[in-house]
Amino acid sequence: MSREQLAQFLVNSMDGGIEHVAAPIRYRLGIVLVTLTMVMLPIVYLAFVALVAYGVYYHMIHHAGMLSVARGRAAILVLLAYLSPLIVGAILVLFMFKPILARPARIGRTRSLTRDGEPVLFSFIDALCDKIGAPRPQRIDVNCDANASASFRRGYLSMLTGNDLVLTIGMPLVAGMTMSELAGVMAHEFGHFSQGVGMRMSYMIRSISHWFTRVVYERDAWDEWLAGSTNDLDIRVAWVLILAQGGVFLTRRLLWILMMTGHIVSGFLLRQMEFDADRYEIRFAGSDAFESTSRRLREIGLAYQASQSDLRRFYQEGKLGDNLPKLIESRLEELTPEIRAKVREMGDESRTGWFDTHPADVERIASARREQAAGIFHVRRPASELFSNYESLCKNVTWDFFREYFGDRLKPADLHSVDGLLAQRKAEREERKTMDCYFQGAVSFWRPIRLPTGYLEPPREPQSTLKQLKTWRERVSQAGEAYRKQLAELEQADDDMVQAMCAVAVYRSHMPIRNLQFTIAAESIDEAKRIGRESQRRQAKAKENLQTHEDLAGRRMHAALQLALVPAVAQRLDQSPALVADVQQLLPLCQHLGTQMETIAEIRNHRSVLETLCSFLDRFGNDQTLVSEVLCESKNVARKMTQLHQSCSLLDYPFEHSTQGIKISSYLATYVPAPNEVGAVLDVSDEMIEKFAVLAMRISGRLAAIGEQVERALGWAPLPVWEDKPTVSSD
Known part of the structure; x- marks a missing residue:
């Protein structure tokens, strides 16, 4: 056509045509009445501005005689009493008149x-x-x-x-x-x-x-x-x-x-x-x-x-x-x-x-x-x-x-084909789904994949490695439910500890705590500290229970990736040389990022405290105790950000980026703000946490996808799809 x-x-x-929508007379009268009312509102405001301006004028003209009454030191007080209403009134009139002339923001x-x-x-x-x-x-x-x-x-x-x-x-x-x-x-x-x-x-x-x-x-x-x-x-x-x-x-x-x-x-x-x-x-x-x-x-x-x-x-x-x-x-x-x-x-x-x-x-x-x-x-x-x-x-x-x-x-070069970006997004999603299936939902951004080593070489005894891989794979499948339970307990302990940290900081700043949405019952600073200590003990216990499964999952992944270097297995893999190159690049990065999980968690924790304290600045911005606490927490966040930034300064970003040769440190943040730049510390730390999570999940997802491909090449069907809510979002 x-x-x-x-x-x-x-x-x-x-x-055909449509019937005209008729407006009843009461509706038309309502329009007129509402319009008149709305027009009256700016008039009321203008009248108030005029009243204040007249008050300033009246004071300036009719109260000038007070300046000739006082003598000596009292004259200074009288002068202040005369000038203060003029200054305050003038500023007030200017600020009230400003909205009348205010123009809307520029339209694109x-x-x-x-x-x-x-x-x-x-x-x-x-x-x-x-x-x-x-x-x-x-x-x-x-x-x-x-x-x-x-x-x-x-x-x-x-x-x-x-x-x-x-x-x-x-x-x-x-x-x-x-x-x-x-x-x-x-x-x-x-x-x-x-x-x-x-x-x-x-x-x-x-x-x-x-x-x-x-x-x-x-x-x-x-x-x-x-x-x-x-x-x-x-x-x-x-x-x-x-x-x-x-x-x-x-x-x-x-x-x-x-x-x-x-x-x-x-x-x-x-x-x-x-x-x-x-x-x-x-x-x-x-x-x-x-x-x-x-x-x-x-x-x-x-x-x-x-x-x-x-x-x-x-x-x-x-x-x-x-x-x-x-x-x-x-x-x-x-x-x-x-x-x-x-x-x-x-x-x-x-x-x-x-x-x-x-x-x-x-x-x-x-x-x-x-x-x-x-x-x-x-x-x-x-x-x-x-x-x-x-x-x-x-x-x-x-x-x-x-x-x-x-x-x-x-610049025009900044825009990239959305088709390519959509293909990239689809591939990442598939890898994340594979990762959830590969680990049976027993994976968390806040926990490392415990690899035995960050380096890869062909196994000395492939048959022995194959046998171990099969055993570890079965044990990962069997232990998934227990791991997820322990992971949920760790996450709850983390939440309680962060809230306890926030409560302690609020009490220390002498700020009102009653309006904060805490799930812990911290009625005093001592109670908040006690909850914090108890949460740390729960964390330590949960981490100890998790480590066994994490070691098992890491050995399974490493063994599968080792077998990808065995010629008999490699020839069954699609794009085998590219897969091996990916593994050689990503495996050390996966291990390194795992060592930085505690650092990124500390950035998250201290940032939560800083954000909580900053919520009081609008009302109590002149309180020196509060300001000191804010700067102290900002310093803690900036220090940990610097530590993470420096640890990644020599590592190449492993995926495609518009900036050729960019380092992971620059990907995470172009700079670390000074502690006194509190707003920038909050913004950059939030960006750093998000980017670290995305990078860690992309690397883990890619390695898990390769590990599953190796297991498929060995004739093993993927583990059953885990049906419950995954720890890692698909977005």
């Missing part, structure tokens, strides 16, 4: 489509708008959001001058939807603009609400200057700024109250407008299609989040995927029936809150069912067929997505 034929087919597939690049470039899409949208009685968009944009929206092209100017609309389509929706599903989403968006005056009032309501939200939560250089000056200056001078800081806090509270008032007032009306827009979608695509589309949107949102995890994982090796919608599509295809059922359950259990601008899915679906609409468009072809340049558009919006984050640092 040609593009012209497809365009005509889609237009002809819109069978706008990528617009042309009618000549995408004739099928434009023809389809024109027909859709005509069917539902909505104005046609003047411009169609695409981006990398998992969403679609229709808005006024030039803001308030377009709102006042006519139907000057822009439709924005998120390419992840296109990747994951059929034509009827995407058409339904667009019918919903255009349904808003069929509401005429209601949409314009809604635009004002949303704009005011978003303005309040932004100015309440955004911070800028002014806020940093005030906070920094308060901490740096002598208290004899800083007290004036402390008063100003308190005044700014109170004005932000006022803004917050106005913001929440606006949310409550506008919430009901905006939710009703969503119901009305839903009816356009329902009558266009059908009640059943609306329900399936609602669930599909949730699935796409979940896939989008998972793709962000993939991007972070790829970026650990200096790579960025060149097609984010395709990555999201692959994640959608991987959703299991169990996950889809869970997504559906989450939607069914959702409830509408007071401040929600959109009704809960369960309410919207119930409304769709009451409509019992058959719909007029039911084409199930992939939505991507609407686009003549789908693949290039996906890559272009992906570039825009990364460019907005990285800025000019982003």
